[in-house]
Amino acid sequence: MAKQQAKRQRTRKAMILVSFLLFPITLNYISPYIIIDGASLGIINGSFIVFVLLFLSSLFLGRLWCAWLCPTGGLQVACFAINAKPAHGGRFDWIKWGIWIPWVSIIVIMAISAGGYQAVNFFHLTDSGISLDQPFVYPSYYTVVGMFLILSLTTGKRGGCHYICWMAPFMIIGRKTRNLVKWPALRLVADKDKCKDCKSCTENCPMSLDVNGRVQRGEMENSECILCGSCIDVCPESAITYSFSAG
Ligand code: SF4
Ligand code: SF4
CATH class of the missing domain: 3.30.70.20 (Alpha-Beta Plaits)
Incomplete structure (x- = not known):
């Protein structure tokens, strides 16, 4: 690998590892739960905005987020040191859609029940700006980290991206839309x-x-x-x- 190319990959890996270290701060902004809570109150929250931005970015940059910025991506890259076997994506990649479709349906139903979105609060349930500022948030954090950790260690490289990531479908839809046009x-x-x-x-x-x-x-x-x-x-x-x- 030429020097410049090696540097690009080192920089990329360093960025997602730092992103994972910052995950205790940023969890709520990609939280699959807080967006539901916001929808039930008619509030557009931080994760709603981030997911929309991921979709919009994917129209031009595909899933670049996953490679360079995703905190769970950083965790999974760290797992390569223990299990760097290929994941058997492909056959089981559909699992994440089985999670994503009901989850988005719940968000839509909650928002409709609340009479639609009436307010924007990026820091909804994140008043201090730091996600892990209360002990009751710790179980959510450890559940997310635990799921990605176990999948990476048992199913191979970036198993969590293949099977359970709730963010990937937004970008896949964006990319497929771009590929049509x-x-x-x-x-x-x-x-x-x-x-x-x-x-x-x-x-x-x-x-x-x-x-x-x-x-x-x-x-x-x-x-x-x-x-x-x-x-x-x-x-x-x-x-x-x-x-x-x-x-
Ligand atoms: S197999 Fe892949 S790495 Fe090897 S020469 Fe072809 S494109 Fe390059
Ligand atoms: S995900 Fe695989 S195919 Fe895509 S850019 Fe990375 S190495 Fe290449």
């Missing part, structure tokens, strides 16, 4: 002729994707790709690159 967005582009089929890209993909197979087939788009750039940075032939373009 094909406006310019960040994406991977590969030159099949440069590829020597060494499979380094596949071995280093944190989302356990068959990257070299996709290079060979000329199909780089995948809803589980988080655009982390690991495949770009490990490829000895520079066969894969980032591109901000239509297509």
